[in-house]
Amino acid sequence: MNIGILGGGQLARMLAQAGRPLGQNFMFLSPDIPSCAAPYGEHLQARYDDETALQRLAQWADVVTYEFENVPAPSIQFLEARVRVHPSSSALEVSKNRVREKTEFQHLGIATAEFAAVDSAASLTEAVARIGFPAILKTQTEGYDGKGQVVLRSAEDVAGAWQALDTVPCILEAMVSFDRELSIIAVRCATGAKVFYPLSENYHRNGILRLSLSRPGDPMQAAAEALITRLLDHLDFVGVLTLELFQVGDRLLANEIAPRVHNSGHWTIEGAATSQFENHLHAVTGQPLGDTGISADSAMVNIIGTLPNHIQSQVPGAHLHSYDKAERQGRKIGHLTLVSNDPATLREQTARCLRWVGESDLASRLSDGKTPVRVS
Numbered sequence: 577m578n579i580g581i582l583g584g585g586q587l588a589r590m591l592a593q594a595g596r597p598l599g600q601n602f603m604f605l606s607p608d609i610p611s612c613a614a615p616y617g618e619h620l621q622a623r624y625d626d627e628t629a630l631q632r633l634a635q636w637a638d639v640v641t642y643e644f645e646n647v648p649a650p651s652i653q654f655l656e657a658r659v660r661v662h663p664s665s666s667a668l669e670v671s672k673n674r675v676r677e678k679t680e681f682q683h684l685g686i687a688t689a690e691f692a693a694v695d696s697a698a699s700l701t702e703a704v705a706r707i708g709f710p711a712i713l714k715t716q717t718e719g720y721d722g723k724g725q726v727v728l729r730s731a732e733d734v735a736g737a738w739q740a741l742d743t744v745p746c747i748l749e750a751m752v753s754f755d756r757e758l759s760i761i762a763v764r765c766a767t768g769a770k771v772f773y774p775l776s777e778n779y780h781r782n783g784i785l786r787l788s789l790s791r792p793g794d795p796m797q798a799a800a801e802a803l804i805t806r807l808l809d810h811l812d813f814v815g816v817l818t819l820e821l822f823q824v825g826d827r828l829l830a831n832e833i834a835p836r837v838h839n840s841g842h843w844t845i846e847g848a849a850t851s852q853f854e855n856h857l858h859a860v861t862g863q864p865l866g867d868t869g870i871s872a873d874s875a876m877v878n879i880i881g882t883l884p885n886h887i888q889s890q891v892p893g894a895h896l897h898s899y900d901k902a903e904r905q906g907r908k909i910g911h912l913t914l915v916s917n918d919p920a921t922l923r924e925q926t927a928r929c930l931r932w933v934g935e936s937d938l939a940s941r942l943s944d945g946k947t948p949v950r951v952s
């Protein structure tokens with residue numbers, strides 16, 4: 577089967593790594609060279625709105641999917657008129673805009689942080705008066721990995737904040753003093769059948785994910801599954817959907833959705849019977865969904881900026897995934913997965929990996945057995 581993917585980064589690469597053994601072929605449309613997915617298929621180097629390239633992808637592929645939500649919705653609609661595309665452009669449009677997304681959450685009875693749309697300096701002042709400090713101003717579209725966000729702690733931070741985000745439409749959100757950050761990853765196929773992975777407990781620094789821990793048997797699992805089920809069915813979603821959550825006490829607040837495989841689910845490659853990547857491919861190609869069961873606990877440590885040397889000899893048992901991307905500050909260039917049935921071993925190995933990638937503070941807190949770990 578021929579699978580077209582919009583995007584040629586690490587998520588496209590890991591989708592293809594999962595699909596090649598299933599006999600699937602891949603074509604990636606992306607403007608970026610080099611593309612780290614390219615070794616696993618054909619790379620069409622073109623803009624996402626290049627109709628000639630989209631046409632070629634549509635002709636070649638049996639089904640098209642995408643690796644990130646910043647692809648233009650009109651391109652997905654162009655493809656939908658010519659070839660099967662999952663997830664749909666309507667699901668994509670919800671996830672592309674933070675105001676639209678949070679409004680949809682509200683309609684579905686899913687709690688969020690307090691928020692207000694901001695499209696001028698005056699509306700920011702009004703929103704701050706209502707929401708108070710601390711708050712976080714984010715661009716409505718295009719932001720990822722903490723980009724396009726400004727934290728407002730006092731009145732001095734307000735002047736110039738909107739200008740700092742290029743005066744584009746924004747959202748002001750109350751800063752949630754969460755106990756934990758969690759994500760739930762689910763897969764739905766066209767028949768409506770769904771499977772869920774165990775929750776991931778996530779640790780960010782500067783808006784970038786550093787560590788995810790699988791949490792089988794977590795007390796919040798059922799509540800998270802109930803929330804994402806509402807979204808999956810409402811959007812008639814096909815593929816992997818991720819819902820990022822803040823836990824405050826025993827409440828869950830939705831932060832955002834990603835209509836795609838997600839960084840917090842990379843541990844499923846080694847840690848689950850069927851990875852999120854393989855299950856996404858099963859869903860979009862109309863195959864039965866695979867077992868999301870696990871036989872041990874997992875941790876995933878992101879490698880950001882530079883690839884540390886000899887990690888596997890330092891931490892035996894660590895599974896290294898290098899994305900073959902050039903080293904650059906703040907860029908995700910790989911990850912490490914650790915899997916163990918013994919919590920103490922897993923914690924110790926994960927802490928060693930965290931130290932190796934420069935996350936010493938998080939490593940120390942983890943070694944001290946302090947999870948959930950509050951990270952500033």
Ligand code: AMP
Pocket residue numbers: 689712719720721722749750751752753757780783784820831832
């Ligand atoms: P986002 O791009 O919305 O996923 O934000 C990246 C990270 O910033 C989140 O995973 C949180 O760690 C933090 N963050 C974003 N929004 C909020 C919020 N309203 N309250 C507290 N932390 C937040």
